[in-house]
Amino acid sequence: MTSEKNTSTQSATHMFEFGAPEPVLNNHLSEYTGTYLDTMGEYYRPPVSLSGLADIMNANPHHNSILHFKKNMVLKWFIPSTVMTYATMQRLALDYVVTGILYFQVFRNGFGKVVRTEWLPSLTMRRGRKKGVFFKLNKDGSKTEFKPGEVVQINNPDLKQDIYGLPEYLGGIQSVLLSEEAGLFRRKYYSNGAHMGYILVTNDADLDEETAEKIQKKVQSSKGPGNFRSLYLNIGKSAAKEPVQIIPVGDIGTKDEFERVKNITMIEILSMHRMQPGLSGIMPDNTGGFGDIEKIMRVYHELEIGALQQPFLEINQHIGAGSVSFKEPTWQSQE
Known part of the structure; x- marks a missing residue:
């Protein structure tokens, strides 16, 4: 929090700010660091965390x-x-x-x-x-x-x-992190109190020093720590028509940007996992839905699950044939 005063006139100009911006996440997990031996030279370190x-x-x-x-x-x-x-x-x-x-x-x-x-x-x-x-x-x-x-x-x-x-x-980790940042930003957006930063301006030649300082303390005490800044500004001896004004820094229009980011990252996350929306618990935004879920599951099993089972079937090479096995889906046995 910073505070400045100009006492050259009878009605001083006060200005202060609070709630300094904070980074919500600092993660470079997706940067590939390589595979190296540890300091003792006994084992290799993983390339990522x-x-x-x-x-x-x-x-x-x-x-x-x-x-x-x-x-x-x-x-x-x-x-x-x-x-x-x-x-x-x-x-x-x-x-x-x-x-x-x-x-x-x-x-x-x-x-x-x-x-x-x-x-x-x-x-x-x-x-x-x-x-x-x-x-x-x-x-x-x-x-x-x-x-x-x-x-x-x-x-x-x-x-x-x-x-x-x-x-x-x-x-696709950057998409996951971007989605999280958008969610954290929205939480801070609302927990800040007024859901946005603002500038409180008073224009009154009769506003004395003591009253201005009281307003400053009230504004400060009414706001919690957050990612936004709010500013109180008192301008002495002004001919302004409105002696008190609240000038918003942001507006509720940021909600549209939030939804756009969340929707984009959702599509990217589904793509990076090659996942059909109907299988991931996402509600359709149209009356037609995502199609026949049983047919979707059959295709998913054919293209993804069969390949996913192969690394586990490889275990048999180490501990004996038949130790790991998978049954066929019920729809295959019925055909």
Whole structure:
């Protein structure tokens, strides 16, 4: 808050401002940093922030919903086994669609046969410099080292490196962040009090110093911290017809711009996930809707879900054939 006074005349001119603008988000997650060894040279660092990918899930409702939808599509047709349980697959599927990587630990009996698997979180797993060695970073700063062959890693391929996987949606993160910024801006727009910044102008030669300062304090105390600035200005000895004026800085027209940004980012998010609106919980804005949802689901299964199942079927190469399998959709069995 700044305050200025001009006391050269009998009725001083007062001017102050408050509520300095604040950046609502500063995130450069989508910048590719490369894959390098850590300072100790034991394991490789991921090319992007994996915890950042998890945080961004909550930045936009469409992005979050679609990721969980894809996870559910893996689980819907998954057939659990003694080696790969439903609970383990549930975690593996969520890791894969969010980070592009999944890890699990393999447990064998005395004859070398796989008896069970256990999920390992992709956010804290690191690939070691030595072939087949993996590390798990613990909350206390320590790390757990796994023996070669004890951990299986499945990656979504990346053109620049083959150490870690990356999610397919990485190129659309800016749309997710823009949508979040628009939502945060709108919240600040309303929580500011008057829903807009304004200039309060008084033009009165009889407004003394004490009264002007009281108005200044009242205006200041009535506004909370926000992203907008409001200004009080007292001009002494003016011939203005209106002694008190409120001049808005913004207007409700910004609502149209907000809706335009949200609609554009929604379309971009659906495109980056290759998701049909009718499957993502979006309400149609026309009476015709999005078409036959059953036909849409069949096409989606043919084009997307079959390909999404392939990385999980690859697990069979590491723990034995038949450990992971998927049933056919009911409409295929009826044809």
